[in-house]
Amino acid sequence: MIITDWPNAVAHIDADYFFANCELARKPELRGKPVMVLGKLGSCILAKTPEAKQAGITTAMPLWDAKKACPKGIYIHGDFRYYTILSRYLMSLLGEWSPVLEIYSVDEAFMDLKGLRGLYRMPYNRIADRIREEIKNRIGITVSVGVSVNKTLAKVACELNKPDGTTMVPGRAISDFLSTIPVGDIPGIGRSRSELLFKYGIKSAQQLAETSQNLIQRWFGKTGVLLWRELRGETSFPIQKDSPPPKSIARTSSFDKPHTNLQVVHGMATYHLERAIEALYRHHLLVKEFALYLREKSFMTYGLKHRFESPTNDFYELVKALSKTIKNMPSNRIWRSTGVILSHLSPSCGQQLNLFEDPKKIECQDELNQAKLDLNKRFGRTTVRSGATLFISKKYTINKERLDLPLF
DNA sequence: TCTGGGGTCCTAGGACCC
């Protein structure tokens, strides 16, 4: 266990009920009301204000249950482009406070505070408060901040005074702090690990921190030991400034209701493939393995795979792979969702050509793909698109705006 | 809590080789 207060200083900044908070930022008249943001097809709750939480609403609750629990609630279809813009604004403001910032998710970041006391001439807790105030004033949303000696402890601390609060856990306070935290509240300890720990009578985070390393290794392997070290005040997970390129790209969604029409499955999967290719280009990546993702009404899930001979980002090659894969689908099933997953990704610069590929042809394909993406960026995602998506007719989609498709 | 749409990492075990 460490004995000094600030061998390192890490802040975890977490936007409170982010999507719902974004809605309050542009519709202040909704403040104080139970506001909920819904997923793509309005099927479940993605975010809720404290007032909705009080009414018994939980995240991922299906819409019909939510309406029973909170009939007078305000239900809003998620506007994810808007949330992304606010997220970028939030991160850029945080970046002004410290150059060492890790963007952890759309609504969370870690910041290295070490050395900033001298720079700003104020203690860490004051810096945290100032950050919260600035975000509230300039973006109109509230965030909570936890400050401790590493990422895990800062993250756990952040949860304690939500919303709109600062929580400090200096080195000497770690033990007392952890004795008040249930093991299940530690990031990295989910349901199954909690259950195992409970069997051994380990209920608080402090008890876990005092368990022998050998036991931790046996129960949870390498990652468990890294986490255990963080609970003891050491640093296993340094702040990572630059986010690495993705290892897989998935684009999926549920249908408005389960159905059996293969052309619609094909159309939806093609639509998602086009979205996935956009991401592939954005990250300058090539894909070696394509999977058609399918989920039955019963939640039975399939990933039908196709391997490319050499990594590609070519639209037509991917569309062909999808068409081929569709033919291997189990028949006579009722489908609930579909999409695509691109994996085994590699950087597109310095692409290795195999002996049979014509560099000129690849160059032409690339220009064509790029032109398609540029047109769609300027005039809307579906300006140039695969004919297969024509099969997603109005009959199968309830909300045109959500899909962003010109439906007929 | 009968269930969105994304992701990551680790591990066990099979295939294959010398």
Place this chain on the structure above:
DNA sequence: TCTGGGGTCCTAGGACCC
């Protein structure tokens, strides 16, 4: 024909996160 011991690579699936 039967049998070692050691190594690597790959994949499926579990557990976890927001």
